[in-house]
Amino acid sequence: MPAIETPVLIVGGSLVGMSAAAFLGHQGIRATVVEHHRGTAIHPRAALITQRSMEAFRTLGIERTIREESEKQFVQDGAVMAVETLAGRELAWFIANLNDGVRDVSPTVRLFITQKLLEPLLQQRAEELGADLRFASEMISFEQDLAGVTALVRHRDTGETHTIRARYMIAADGPRSRIREQLGIPLKGRGVLSNSITIYFRAPLAPVLRGRNLSVILVSNPMLRGFFRVEKPFETGFLVVNTTGDPAHPHEDLWTGLTNERCIEYLRAALGDDTTARTIDDVMKWNARADVAVRFREGRVFLAGDAAHVMPPYGGYGGNVGIQDAHALAWKLAYVLRGWAGEELLSTYEPERRPVGSLTTEQAFTRYVTREARYLDRGDLQPQVEDLNIEMGYRYRSSAVLAEPQAHDRAHANPREAGGRPGFRAPHLWLQPNVSTLDLFDRNFSLLIAQQGEGWRQAAASATRQVGVPLDAHKIECASFCDNYGVSGTGAVLVRPDGFVAWRAQSAPDSPERSVVRAFSAVLHR
């Protein structure tokens, strides 16, 4: 008999695994997480959290806490820019203020908080929601059959092993995912771009910052290309170095022959100020690469986060796409595990998330090349797409969305133009002070009803009875609802628990009840 039985085993308890545990807990599923390390992240790594990720965290009830904690670490609303050296010449300003021109599209904001601070908040929420978190536990092998997955787990300190039997498994085991490897799923894309390093250091940085509020500072000079990130009170930070030497024919391998002295030289060359005293705390080696797994699912195992897509950290997307993989997968697993949806719903994870992974990885590659690594431009770069489109304007095409016949073919749109079309994120509108339409999308599907819509409430109640799955009905009094959701005064919109539009009726059909039951059943694969 296996020692532990669980509905979902999550392998990897870092940013994406911990997010998945919290999202599943929110959906009433108590997952088990095994994490090799003895705790959550010890290195800052990701810090830019997009509005879409914050919207997902808002449903977990931790948005406010994350915002408060983030203030302790960074001056928010900083710029993304490039310099020759931090003390020297400025080269370009890509974004002057992180939240300029985006506040209207969401009830929340983009912010900076490192994984070191964010992961414990996710851990706490996951535990409150019933997740079983097992640190210092390494999954050493697994096999799957038609009914589930059996994993062998070893405790790092005691050496003891035990098995865990799960209905489904999420591989959140990072860029070198052994699960992905064991499943024989190859990565496809641009490959490894460099053997990069992150130098964590201490130095009095206020004099070289000169009062500028800078979130990400790209550095490009004849000695090196990379970027700085600086934390409050401007005495600690990191310098990423991707390549060194001649920008046209650079060294891409920073690992070979790396010494503390060389790291000090890199710091000096990036700071451009010899007088600044500096101490190196740690150096991390990692591959900058731009690749996507060719499949996101094999049987009962789902890839999420860096296990599914690895991208250079240019744009700050990698962790965010992973958080959204977890958010997208959690409700589907929960609905299938509860018997509310047919198992086929799980087949929609890959067609929805893989295109997002591919788009985002290519866009991160484009930013890497145009901002730091021109020598990689072989004339096949994807043109740069707006950040907002990448962050929350992507469109899902799958059988969990009832697309409209005249739907245009674009894979993404500015969220202001998505217009409530099926497959896009449902737009944010303020309903009351600090209550957004997005706050209606929680555990259940929602039917949003325009002001003069008749018969929709009864239709939702009837669908709940007939399908046996709760469907919440909300009449939306907001004047701009029809414009933003693309319906007339008598229409209605069906929104999934992840906040994506599943179906809409632009005006009242002959039988709202029949239409809603049909759409709801189809999306749930019932």
Ligand SMILES: Cc1cc2nc3c(=O)[nH]c(=O)nc-3n(C[C@H](O)[C@H](O)[C@H](O)COP(=O)(O)OP(=O)(O)OC[C@H]3O[C@@H](n4cnc5c(N)ncnc54)[C@H](O)[C@@H]3O)c2cc1C
């Ligand atoms: C310098 C830098 C800056 C970045 N900045 C940003 C940013 O601003 N915004 C952003 O969105 N992204 C950023 N990223 C990317 C982001 O850090 C990653 O996308 C994110 O950490 C991926 O999370 P993950 O949980 O999928 O994988 P990981 O963080 O790699 O976690 C995988 C976990 O799985 C565990 N594990 C692996 N195998 C096993 C096993 N067999 N058993 C048990 N446990 C196992 C590991 O111990 C690890 O904790 C940055 C990356 C770098 C390097």
